[in-house]
Amino acid sequence: MFLINCPFCGEREQSEFKAGGEAHIIRPKQPSELSDDQWAEYLFMRKNIKGVQFERWNHIHGCRKWFNIVRDTSNDEIKAVYKMGEKPPVG
Amino acid sequence: MKNKYSFFSLVKNAFSYHENWEKAWKDPEPKKEYEVVIIGGGGHGLATAYYLAKKHKINNIAVVEKGWIGGGNTGRNTTIIRSNYLWDASAGLYDHALKIWEGLSQELNYNVMFSQRGVMNLAHNLQDVRDLKRRTHANRLNGIDAVYLNTEQVKKFCPIINTSPDIRYPVLGGTLQKRAGTARHDAVAWGYARGANEMGVDIIQNCEVKGIKRNGDCLEGIETTKGFIKTNKIGVVAAGHSSVIANMAGLKLPLESKPLQALVSEPVKPIIDTVVMSNAVHAYVSQSDKGELVIGAGTDDYVSYSQKGSHDIIEGTLNAILELYPIFSRMKMLRQWGGIVDICPDASPIISKTPIKGLYFNCGWGTGGFKATPGSGDLFAHTIANDEPHKLNAAFNLNRFVSGDLVDEHGAAAVAH
Numbered sequence: 001m002f003l004i005n006c007p008f009c010g011e012r013e014q015s016e017f018k019a020g021g022e023a024h025i026i027r028p029k030q031p032s033e034l035s036d037d038q039w040a041e042y043l044f045m046r047k048n049i050k051g052v053q054f055e056r057w058n059h060i061h062g063c064r065k066w067f068n069i070v071r072d073t074s075n076d077e078i079k080a081v082y083k084m085g086e087k088p089p090v091g
Numbered sequence: 092m093k094n095k096y097s098f099f100s101l102v103k104n105a106f107s108y109h110e111n112w113e114k115a116w117k118d119p120e121p122k123k124e125y126e127v128v129i130i131g132g133g134g135h136g137l138a139t140a141y142y143l144a145k146k147h148k149i150n151n152i153a154v155v156e157k158g159w160i161g162g163g164n165t166g167r168n169t170t171i172i173r174s175n176y177l178w179d180a181s182a183g184l185y186d187h188a189l190k191i192w193e194g195l196s197q198e199l200n201y202n203v204m205f206s207q208r209g210v211m212n213l214a215h216n217l218q219d220v221r222d223l224k225r226r227t228h229a230n231r232l233n234g235i236d237a238v239y240l241n242t243e244q245v246k247k248f249c250p251i252i253n254t255s256p257d258i259r260y261p262v263l264g265g266t267l268q269k270r271a272g273t274a275r276h277d278a279v280a281w282g283y284a285r286g287a288n289e290m291g292v293d294i295i296q297n298c299e300v301k302g303i304k305r306n307g308d309c310l311e312g313i314e315t316t317k318g319f320i321k322t323n324k325i326g327v328v329a330a331g332h333s334s335v336i337a338n339m340a341g342l343k344l345p346l347e348s349k350p351l352q353a354l355v356s357e358p359v360k361p362i363i364d365t366v367v368m369s370n371a372v373h374a375y376v377s378q379s380d381k382g383e384l385v386i387g388a389g390t391d392d393y394v395s396y397s398q399k400g401s402h403d404i405i406e407g408t409l410n411a412i413l414e415l416y417p418i419f420s421r422m423k424m425l426r427q428w429g430g431i432v433d434i435c436p437d438a439s440p441i442i443s444k445t446p447i448k449g450l451y452f453n454c455g456w457g458t459g460g461f462k463a464t465p466g467s468g469d470l471f472a473h474t475i476a477n478d479e480p481h482k483l484n485a486a487f488n489l490n491r492f493v494s495g496d497l498v499d500e501h502g503a504a505a506v507a508h
Contacts, residue, residue: 001401015403019393021347040493044345044436048334050396073348074396 002076007083008063020056022046023068024088050074054088096200115281116288121295124321125153127475128313129328130300130336132156133165134276135453135460136328137283137294138468139475144290146469147476152292153322154284155315157299157332161280164330167430168461169353169375169387171366173210173271175237177226180486180498181439182233187483188466189270195465201282203274204380208365210271211240211248213415215260215371223266230268240265249365251418258414260372273366273377279464303339303450310449324449326475331396331431333454340450344441345492346433349390350400351458354427358382362418372411384422386412390432390458400429432457437491439498442471442484451475452489 005011028034028042047053053073058066070080070089080089094100094113104112127143129136132154143149154160172192174185196202214220223239230237245265246254254262284294295317302314303325312321327336331348358381368375375387388408391400405427413420435441435455440463442453453471456463470484480488486498 001399001403013403014393015401019391021394036493036495040345041343044492045343046334046345046347047338047343048346048348048394048433050332050335050348053394055393073394076395076397 002078004057004069004078005081006059006062006065007067007081008065009059012059012062016059016061018058018060020058020066022048023054023056052079115285116294119293119295121153121155121298121315121317121320122293124312125293126151126322127324127326128152128320128322129154129326130313131163131328131330131332132160132280132284132294132296133163133328133330134161134279134283134464135165135330135456135467135471136326137161137280137287138464139326139328139453139471140292140294140468141283141287141290142469142472143476144287144292147472149476150291152287153295153320154287154292155295155298155300155313155320157297159296160284160294161277164430164432164460165276165280165464167353167428168276169377169385170273170276170379170461171210171271171368171375171377171387172205172274172462173268173366174235174462175210175212175226175230175266175268175271176500177229178498178500179233181500182230182235183483184440184466184470184487185463186233186235187470188463191465191469192274193270195274195279195282199282199286201278201285203278203282205272205274207270207272208377209248209267209269210366210368211245211265211267213245213252213265213367213369213371214263215369216263219371220263223264227266236268236270238267238269240267249363249367251363251416252367253415253417260369260411260414262415271366275380276461279461283468300336300339303336305340305447308448310447324451324475326451326453326471328453328471330454330456330460331433333433333452337452340445340447342445342447342450344452344454344489345436346455347394348396348431348433349393350395350397350429351390351432352388352400352405352427352429354386354388354405354424355379356384356386356419356422357425359384359422367415369411369415372415374408374411374415376412376416383425384419390434396431398429398431432460434458437497437499438501440467440487441489442467442474442487443480443489444474444478445489
């Protein structure tokens with residue numbers, strides 16, 4: 001249980017949000033040209049990091065907008081929040 | 092067995108005030124080299140070592156455990172055992188485990204308190220009714236006992252359930268597997284540890300794996316907090332931390348690790364003599380031998396290794412519990428905890444070889460691994476010893492995410508994942 005600072009609505013309880021999984025997985029431009037291995041990599045394989053991870057979240061019980069957060073999955077501490085399309089913070 | 096537990100050993104030890112019982116397993120320092128190293132000293136890992144030694148005559152084995160044995164998800168689950176899965180592959184896997192459970196206390200000479208008190212799964216809407224009837228037929232075709240109950244039969248089997256048609260999610264029926272039930276989860280880890288240790292397996296606790304050393308496609312050993320251990324066969328049974336270990340070997344797995352919570356109430360006199368699960372409202376409850384209600388909640392939807400979940404998840408579960416069992420409304424909850432479960436995209440496990448020779452993974456059990464402990468250990472041992480899966484775990488290979496041949500138990504299983 002933790003608070004998330006929605007870039008559009010401000011700080012709200014995590015239960016207002018829906019986790020959208022690992023961020024910055026780019027959908028292949030030509031899926032039909034991929035091998036089965038490459039498609040599996042895109043579709044199923046996840047970093048599932050213990051530590052700092054980049055994620056997508058949606059404020060489903062608020063503005064319903066998507067955005068990104070940087071979160072330490074070992075203690076649920078949020079390091080940064082940034083909007084879709086913005087460059088992820090470094091370091 | 093050297094120190095067989097029996098009525099006579101109990102009497103004999105009573106004369107020395109039970110102070111001279113021999114340790115159930117030793118606590119050795121790691122040797123320099125092992126034929127097989129199992130990473131993870133939970134029920135599945137210890138069972139794997141036990142069957143490797145017993146059935147495949149490999150005795151030079153170490154089980155390395157970061158904390159203490161059975162201290163992870165083995166000691167955190169709600170101890171439910173059943174095999175009423177929809178798909179043939181799952182039915183084969185889980186019923187294999189259930190058959191071993193039925194003789195496990197005798198085999199291990201250790202009372203795992205396996206209690207076939209039955210597991211009932213409730214239907215709350217027409218689609219549930221259709222799904223559960225379909226699953227009952229599928230179970231019977233696979234030789235697994237299953238009966239469908241209507242509302243009156245549900246009420247008769249478990250009288251404290253509120254079967255009023257006026258509640259938000261009324262009980263329209265349910266399925267019952269009578270061979271299903273519960274077991275004492277700690278005892279399973281301890282029994283397997285004792286049995287494996289007896290056959291020469293080293294159980295090394297407080298030994299965290301820090302790295303996997305490879306030379307090209309060959310394994311050379313593992314770096315641990317107790318030094319380097321040489322081996323060229325590694326079985327990883329690390330549950331929520333599987334991806335962390337995979338990363339050390341340069342592999343990526345189709346897993347996400349999420350917190351799953353459970354809670355127990357204050358102990359009361361016997362009130363519920365079976366296990367009742369409900370998929371639609373996501374609540375399941377049984378009563379431990381100590382008298383506590385054991386209640387399982389759902390997973391959070393975000394990745395976390397924090398071993399604590401969100402409050403709203405248990406609040407939702409308790410809402411459902413109270414609607415189904417108004418009699419529990421004044422019960423106090425004593426303890427609540429979380430475990431980290433590794434979930435596959437198809438909610439089925441992986442018991443498989445990997446692209447790296449000598450490296451095997453047993454993971455992805457998600458929210459339902461405890462029930463499979465003996466079968467999982469047996470089949471994983473077979474896979475490691477023969478470098479080839481057993482026919483019962485062939486479908487649960489890592490390559491299914493490339494081939495598309497998934498075992499999709501999401502929604503098909505008796506409880507949502």
